[in-house]
Amino acid sequence: MGVDAPLGDFGDVLYYSALAVYILAMVLHAVEHGLLRRAEPAAVATPVPAAVGAGDGPVTTTGPGDETPGAPEPPARGPRSSSERFGRMGVSLTVLGFALHLAMLVVRGVAAGRAPWGNMYEFTAAVCLVGVGAWLVVLYRRPELRRLGVFVLLPVILLMFLGGTVLYTQTAPVVPALRSYWLAIHVSAAVISSGILLFAGVASVLYLLRSAHDSSGRMAWTAKLPAAAVLDRVAYRATAVAFPIWTFAVITGAIWAEAAWGRYWGWDPKETTAFIAWVVYACYLHARSTAGWRGPRAAAVNVVGFAVMVFNLFFVNLVVTGLHSYAGVG
Incomplete structure (x- = not known):
């Protein structure tokens, strides 16, 4: 064509x-x-006096839609800031x-x-689009x-x-070696996981900055960020979604390598760095679920994984010589 x-x-x-x-x-x-x-500030429970005859105590509301029958109507929303x-x-x-x-x-x-x-x-x-x-x-x-x-x-x-x-x-x-249905399968998995991990890495970096502000009071601009716990949760959930997709990308890459080069794994720089990134993200997910490692230390591991992905995308593709160098594919 x-x-x-x-x-x-x-x-x-x-x-x-x-x-x-x-x-x-x-x-x-x-x-x-x-x-x-x-x-x-996060939503907090606010006691609201109950209407006459509605009950024996105050009514508690935590936000729109949580009011019990008989509670006063919430104030109308003002103009947008x-x-x-x-x-x-x-x-x-x-x-x-x-x-x-x-x-x-x-x-x-x-x-x-x-x-x-x-x-x-x-x-x-494509990675930026997914991000x-x-x-x-x-x-x-x-x-x-x-x-x-x-x-x-x-x-x-x-x-x-x-x-x-x-x-x-x-x-x-594309070059003849890439004219395979594995281009759509393997690389699309790498695109999707890399884009989601891009977002997760940004969330972890912001979490570390917000945590540093909470502990020291420095970098006042970070006080405008959402709470550290929210950022940590967002980063964790995004990584948890992307990790199985990245695992699939590594596995399908090995299958494609066997079809193209006659071996599943040859410790090519691209393969090695992809596996290192997989190990780092596996360590992050394990650390995030372990009580002693939650918080900044786990987030730092996630940032390291993000750095390895960036290194894999640019340095390995553009500088290091390997079987993937001719492709220019991330």
Whole structure:
């Protein structure tokens, strides 16, 4: 199948458009963060006097929807604050950027006639797309975490800038060794897990910063972040979702290696680093479930795993010589 170069060029336009929208969204989230005075306190139980004849004691409410019959109506919600308005605009632009980003990968795949992650440029774009998608899913479930937007979009923008400049590759067929159905299976698993782990790594870094502020009072800007326990829980759940997918990626990579090179494992730099990342994340999940290792020490292990993933994506692919060097695939 031939390559549709004009369609591939249109995909590049979508890529840079998504990057521009992400940058604008990050600016809006930064304004939102700057306007925040401090992190909102967690909901606490507030006694509300019971209506006459409703019962013998006070009625307790913890939030909207929790009031018992006979309790006074909660006060009407006031106008949105400036920070909330900027934050909502930032989320809207993030959704727009995600749509452009997704369209870029679809167009690139159609133009090349293959899965759109056959080189470093495409792989980085796909990982960033999953990272933004994971953030939007969390945001849908937990809207109060919107203040993390600037910190989630920053690494995405940096990676996409590198992908669109240093790692850029024109639309073209992949080398013969990659013309296999395993490209769609193995690499897609690596894309999904890497994108989710990108979000989990950011959450762990922010958790460590928030914990440092809670213990020392330094870095006042971190007081605007959600509570440390919330960040820790978000990082753990994201890693718990991504780890089985990463395990599947490692296993399918070994199966593909046997089909392509006649052996399941050869301690190639890419294989070795992927296995090290797997071990680090397994240690994190174990540490997070062990009482003596919960907290900053477990989060530090998660950050190490994130660093190994970044090292695997860039240094191993671009600097180290190995069987995966020709592919440019993450």
